[in-house]
Amino acid sequence: MPRFRAFRIHNDGAGYRANIDTMDTSALSSGEVLVEVAYSSVNYKDALAGTGKGRILRQYPLNGGIDVAGHVVASTDPAFKEGDAVLCTGSGLSETRDGGYGGYARLDARWTIPLPAGLSLRESMIIGTAGFTAALALLRMQDNRQSPTLGPIAVTGASGGVGMLAIDIFSRAGYEVHAISGKADHFDFLRGLGASACIDRHQFAFSGKPMDSARFGGALDNVGGSMLGGLLPLIAPYGNVAICGNAGGIAIDSTVMPFIIRGVSLLGIASAGTARHLRDRIWQHLAGDWKPRHLERIVTRETSLEELPEVFAHMLAGESFGRTLVHVDGAV
Template sequence: MSPSTAFRAMRIHNDQAGYRAGIERMDAAALTPGEVLVKVVWSSVNYKDALAGTGKGKILRRYPLNGGIDLAGHVVASTNPAFREGDAVLCTGSGLSETRDGGYAEYARLEARWTIPLPAGLSLRESMILGTAGFTAALALLRMQDNRQTPDLGPIAVTGASGGVGQLAIDIFSRAGYEVHAISGKADHFDFLRGLGARECIDRHRLAFSGKPMDSARFGGALDNVGGPMLAGLLPLVAPYGNVALCGNAGGIAFDGTVMPFIIRGVSLLGIASAGTARDLRERIWQHLADDWKPRHLDRIATREVTLDELPAVFGRMLAGDSFGRTLVRVGAA
């Protein structure tokens, strides 16, 4: 089956009339190509979505496109035998709202190679509380463990801990057996972060780095959402053969450091690029997120549910720094 009538989508344009985004009606025939047509039930809001929806960042590579880098729903039609009508599926990144239509629409057409069957142990709603943010945190953990990170090396520092990736990372890493130390500039959130599993909370404004090329090891590793001076300051504090997984640049794209942590302690710096992750890794990660790494506090982290019509206000609050936790977008009926 396929939608017989026009459906609603938040569509982004950039043409002679200027940059704009809003709710429109469109037909399935206008969606970007793919083998799997999905009726979208849930999506989520990421910082990248706010940049794309407002034009504050150069996210889209072609226009027009529907916004939303995450989606979860049910298959309504497929030309690929791996997917049948009624299957519950999800997709994060994979060109959504960059080169192809994303999840802020009642229907989306996906390439089969990026369509992930919803694993047992996760609901569609839970998969979108996780979304790109949770997938990124879990990808960091997978890459760190593949590079011999263990809880015995010491606590994991999570920077930008009050953000979506940070909150989910606290829950995921602690569920996997690691002691987590949360670093955040928002001290009023510390009790909440402890409730997610942070053993210690560190005020970013009071965190003084020595500036030395090497310092006493304080952390077994780190998940850094910040970059810039934060990354430069963390590296000398990491224990021998620990890993720093870098997935954000809120503190800047450049950092002033030395090679000493790498060549004296064997510290590894791992880049975490979730959007184009290979399918085999995606399946491993989503299976972990449905099982042994599944966060215990998803309902606490999901602080808001909105509709497509409410997205512009959400984007504004997020870009102003006035958001907390994960915002779910209810697109259609479950």
């Protein structure tokens, strides 16, 4: 059986820790599709799991990494054959089963996505969970009748991975995007991704009124907390606010007025458990009409398994920018 290196997370009598371990494929989680991993990526959830700062894993030990892309080396499911390029995001990776931070991963066929034409394995992992989340938000908003005619889309946390990819994806889909970020030194970069306006979060004052003049046709909010509460009174009639993050807190300070006066909809975006038929639909969009145009600008760091603790520390300190691609060379 192939032996490989993995960034493996433990929690036992010796405490919570993550090491580069050597293992073989017989020790991997069960599943029908064995994949030789080429790439993964770094998401905030990975940083929480890899450091123990968040309760992400439900069992131990597990290999980290909620994203994975590579080639099939063996499959008991006839839908996949040796050599197929595949990807998987969320779906229990680095939560209830081994994730993408290892030379091999064994995947559940139900959640294994054939790499769609129009994407490379590298591109799929620059997109990863971050881009999938942004695209899921757009899909849900459009299914709820969001359209460019309602007005610009506000994207909060615009300097992060989800925010950058959302700017690229929404603008590619024909929407005017207004980026909201506390990092004004990145505004020129965000404009280069497709933002038509950039708003400094520190100077973005909310009136505190239950209702205010409509400013945005909708929003993708990565922040939550007071930001979400402040955005809701600014949304145009029948616009949608998709919420996918809680960096600013889990409480919502708002009223029912935007919902019952303007018909605003608040849509929860839970990418990890997305149904398979929606996953297929979203990845086809991401390989086609919604494919981000600036992926090589958005991937601002490329790293190895050994460098992950440093990457996690920067991310949790709020110092990350863009997307980090993980090159997985787990051979021993």
